Amino acid sequence: MDKKIYGLLAEFDTPTQLVEAAQKVREAGFTRTDAFSPFPIHEMDRALGIKRSILPYLVFAGGVAGLLTGLALQYYVHVIDYPIIVGGRPFLSLPSFIPPMFELTILFASFAAVFGMLLLNGLPQPYHPVFNVPRFALATREKFFLLIETVDPKFNYDETRSFMQSLNAQEVFDVDE
């Protein structure tokens, strides 16, 4: 084997076949896997053993950070840097601080959601080896694909290839690096 490959890609005709194959691949102990389908398949997460995203916790942390930033900003401005008496209120008047604190909570939580999402899913990604397989273009139309990467600790070219063929795959492709 002289040319370097990224992994093996199996093509399926139906979502049911894909889910069944994904289940068997996970049961065989593969972890560096991925599935491609023209539409979301609800059972896929469990079939491939994909864990729940940590994104909600990032968003929560972002929200808390925004809340504290809003408080700190106003405290610095109104109490430390430039205290002015407005309407006879104390410098530290929490009720009037709450709307900006709320706004910054939303802003920071939104930032955490957008940038956390990009960080976790690795987008934008200008190059991915699976596109080296010409038939992979059908993943956006009518075909279903399952990928096992060579970096998987259980990966062995000949064994994995025959294993994937045994999963009712239409065809198994080498994915060039």
Place this chain on the structure above:
Amino acid sequence: MINNRFDASDFRAPEQIGRWRTLALGIGGILSAVMLIMMLLFPEQRENALRAWLLGFIFWCGIGVGGLGILILQYLTGGAWGVVIRRVVEACSRTIPILAILFLPIIFGVRNIYEWTRLAQTGEDVIINHRQPYLSVEWWIIRAIAYFILWGLMAYFLNSWSRRQDEATTYDEAAKPLADAGKFSGPTLVFFILVVTFASIDWVMTLDPHWFSTIWGFLFVAGWGLSCFSFSVVILAFLSDKAPMNRILGKRHFHDIGKLMLALTMVWAYFNFSQFLIIWSGNLPEETVWYLSRMHGTWGIIGILLILFHFAFPFLVLLSRDIKRDAKWLALLAVFILVMRLVDMFYLIGPNPRIGQHGHEVPFYFTWMDIVAPFAVGGIWLWWFLGELMKRPLVPINDPYLENAIKHGHEH
């Protein structure tokens, strides 16, 4: 037959409900008798008894009328949660007649609970004299009757379309009432919110003869919606592990209703804070007096408790996906929210000036009747509600969206 899988006889309420019903009537009947005795035979306790009755009435009225609001809302939005919650909120909406009867003590005792009725009689107060065209006892009673008639009509139309759907034999016959209810619900939601606004102003806000707030109606729209969602979660969680609803309800149904509870918890806090911030910033004596009596002493402690346990605690707990998806935990939290709803009503009603005491601060008070009255009103209301719940199948059996709604509940 439209759906061979769904037959009305398979979706009768479980038999335990009949026993619960008798129990509710027993407790409600005895406690209501105690409350009536306190109102009629102990003149020095009459005002406290009426205030406690109003507390209980507004709390349960919030669940019944809130159910009508959610019924209107789900016809407008659609969605699986609306299909599975529909029969519970329909039963809530059919409690309007018993709510009207439970309101009678307030109508007969109006002069013993609302200070403005005394001021209107003596003519000593300039502001009340100015408000005479609106704040007169006769006109107040006519309006109260009008509110119940308007709510009753809304509930009547929506429930009769729903019955027609149950009796349908073809797909078209089943789809038509749904479309009619949808068309009716748009303009009706506007009127519903207006009626709630006027009712909440008449029944609770005028306890303080001078004070006013323009966001008042929305405090009740949000609060009553939250009350009824919480109550429905308790009922659905109770039904979810018994036949026939164990075939219908899935985790995702509770997840969706939990999300709506989270939204309404935030909306409740948002409206309350809006009212507070504007009055606090404006700092005008005619407005701040309401908060002054509620920010000190024991009343002030209750205010802090409301911020912590009516908003912060349910908000943080409801952020959790696992709790929203677990019927038992969500129902437990819903009971907690219902208790806080009652505390919130006590906070709105309690510190208002007593008859003949206008202009004086009200020292903290709490009587045994404030506990008994919510159970008295609630027992009778629940007896009626459970009876209505048993009258119809627990799901809209002919609804074109029913099968999708069931499937949705069991998706990941």
